[in-house]
Amino acid sequence: xxxxxxxxxxxxxxxxxxxxxxxxxxxxxxxxxxxxxxxxxxxxxxxxxxxxxxxxxxxxxxxxxxxxxxxxxxxxxxxxxxxxxxxxxxxxxxxxxxxxxxxxxxxxxxxxxxxxxxxxxxxxxxxxxxxxxxxxxxxxxxxxxxxxxxxxxxxxxxxxxxxxxxxxxxxxxxxxxxxxxxxxxxxxxxxxxxxxxxxxxxxxxxxxxxxxxxxxxxxxxxxxxxxxxxxxxxxxxxxxxxxxxxxxxxxxxxxxxxxxxxxxxxxxxxxxxxxxxxxxxxxxxxxxxxxxxxxxxxxxxxxxxxxxxxxxxxxxxxxxxxxxxxxxxxxxxxxxxxx
Numbered sequence: 001x002x003x004x005x006x007x008x009x010x011x012x013x014x015x016x017x018x019x020x021x022x023x024x025x026x027x028x029x030x031x032x033x034x035x036x037x038x039x040x041x042x043x044x045x046x047x048x049x050x051x052x053x054x055x056x057x058x059x060x061x062x063x064x065x066x067x068x069x070x071x072x073x074x075x076x077x078x079x080x081x082x083x084x085x086x087x088x089x090x091x092x093x094x095x096x097x098x099x100x101x102x103x104x105x106x107x108x109x110x111x112x113x114x115x116x117x118x119x120x121x122x123x124x125x126x127x128x129x130x131x132x133x134x135x136x137x138x139x140x141x142x143x144x145x146x147x148x149x150x151x152x153x154x155x156x157x158x159x160x161x162x163x164x165x166x167x168x169x170x171x172x173x174x175x176x177x178x179x180x181x182x183x184x185x186x187x188x189x190x191x192x193x194x195x196x197x198x199x200x201x202x203x204x205x206x207x208x209x210x211x212x213x214x215x216x217x218x219x220x221x222x223x224x225x226x227x228x229x230x231x232x233x234x235x236x237x238x239x240x241x242x243x244x245x246x247x248x249x250x251x252x253x254x255x256x257x258x259x260x261x262x263x264x265x266x267x268x269x270x271x272x273x274x275x276x277x278x279x280x281x282x283x284x285x286x287x288x289x290x291x292x293x294x295x296x297x298x299x300x301x302x303x304x305x306x307x308x309x310x311x312x313x314x315x316x317x318x319x320x321x322x323x324x325x326x327x328x329x330x331x332x333x334x335x336x337x338x339x
Contacts, residue, residue: 031232032062036086038074039143039170040067040262041188042277043111043217044087046243048257055242059235069169070139078104084225085236089143090215094295097314098306103222105316108237110244111217112291113280116147118205119177119196120184127155127205135162136173136185143216144173144186146298150212151205177201194273195264208276213290226316237319238328241285245332248283284329287315 037044047065050056056063068074071089075096078086093104124130130152137144149159165182167173173185174196184204187193197203219240226233247254255270264270292311299306323329 030060030062031229031235032064033085033229033232033236034064034066034083035236036066036068036074036077036083036088038068038071038086038088039138039217041170041217042247042258042273043115043281045247045254045258045261046087046110046240048261049243049246049254050239052253052257053243053246055239058242059239061232061235061239063236063239069172070142072139072141075101075104078220078222084229085219085221085233087217087219087240089146090218090220090292091143091146091295091299092141093218093220094292094299094306094309094314095141095303098299098303098309102313103224104220105223105226106215106218106220106287106292106314107226107233107316107319108219108240108285109215109217109282109287109291110219110240110285111281112213112215112288114143114147114150114210114212114214114216115208115277115280116144116186116188117193117203117207118148118151118184118186119193119201120204122200122202124184124202124204127151127157130184130204131157131161133162133183134165134181136165136167136176136182138169138173139166140164143214144170146214146295147207147212148186149298151207151210154210155205188277194269194276198266198269208280213288213294215287215291215295219285223316226318234319234322237285237323241323241329241332244281244283244285247281248278283333284324285320287311287317 035047037047066083068077071092074086074088075092077083079096079101090106093106096104124133135148137148139145152159152161165176167176170187173187176182177185177196178199187196219237221233258270259265289311292314296306296309
C-alpha cells in the first residue's frame with residue numbers, strides 16, 4: 001500500500017470515528033421520558049404545543065406522550081412505573097397519598113380552578129331538573145365527577161339525586177349525550193361543552209361562574225423518580241413552562257395545535273373555549289393551597305386518613321423555585337406578559 005492510499009484510508013477511518021463519537025455524545029445528551037395525560041383539553045395541551053414548537057428538541061428531551069382517559073388510571077399506571085411523569089387532575093393523587101402512596105408528588109400546576117359545565121337535553125332547564133336523570137362523567141373519582149358533586153351541592157342536591165354513568169372520557173361524554181345514552185353530561189373546552197352547545201344542548205350548570213378551587217391540571221411525578229432522573233424532570237418542567245407561555249401569547253400556534261389534536265376547525269368554537277380557559281391557567285405553573293385543600297377536604301369525607309394531609313405534604317417546589325430564583329420566568333415573560 002503506497003503512502004497516499006494509506007493516508008486516505010486513515011482519514012476515512014478517522015472521519016468515521018469522529019462521526020460515531022459525535023453521534024454517541026448527542027445520544028448521551030438526550031434524556032428519555034414517558035409521560036401520561038388524562039384529558040384531551042387545553043389545560044393539558046402543553047406537550048402538544050411543545051412538540052409543535054420544537055421545545056423537546058430544544059431541551060434534548062426524547063419524550064413519549066401517552067393518553068389515558070382518567071386521572072385514577074393515570075395514577076395507577078404512574079405508580080406501576082409505566083411512565084416517569086404525568087399531567088393530570090389532583091384528586092386521584094391525593095387519594096393514593098392517603099392510602100400510603102407518598103412517593104407521588106406534585107411539582108407544578110397548570111390550572112387550579114374547575115371550568116367544567118353540565119350540559120343537558122333542551123328540556124333540562126335548571127339544576128333541579130337533573131334529579132333522577134342519568135349524568136355522564138368520565139370516571140368516578142375524576143375531575144368531572146368531583147365537579148358534578150360540588151355543582152349539585154351548590155344547588156341543594158346530593159350525588160345520590162342523579163345516576164352517574166361512567167363513559168371513559170370527554171369525547172365519550174359528548175357521544176353519550178348526542179346518542180341519548182345520558183340525559184346530561186359534564187364537559188369542558190372546544191371538544192366538550194362548546195361543541196355540545198353548538199348542537200343545541202343547554203348549559204344546565206355553567207362551571208366557570210362557580211369558581212370551584214381544584215388542582216385540575218397538575219404536573220406529577222414520584223419522589224424516587226426525582227432522585228434518579230432529576231435533570232430530565234427539570235427539562236420537562238422547563239418545556240411545560242415555555243409551552244404555557246405560547247398558550248398565552250401565540251393564539252395562531254395554539255389554535256393550530258388544538259384544531260389538529262381535537263379535530264375542530266371552527267374558529268368560533270376555539271375562540272369560546274380559549275377565552276373561557278385562559279382566564280384560569282397559571283402562567284408560572286404555581287400552586288394554590290386552596291385548590292389542594294379542597295381535594296383534601298372532599299377526600300376526607302370518604303377516607304379519614306386524608307384529614308391528616310396538608311397541601312405542603314403533596315408538593316415538591318424545587319423546580320419552580322429554581323426557575324424563579326434563576327430568573328428563568330422573568331426572562332421568559334419579559335417580552336410579553338400574559339393577556
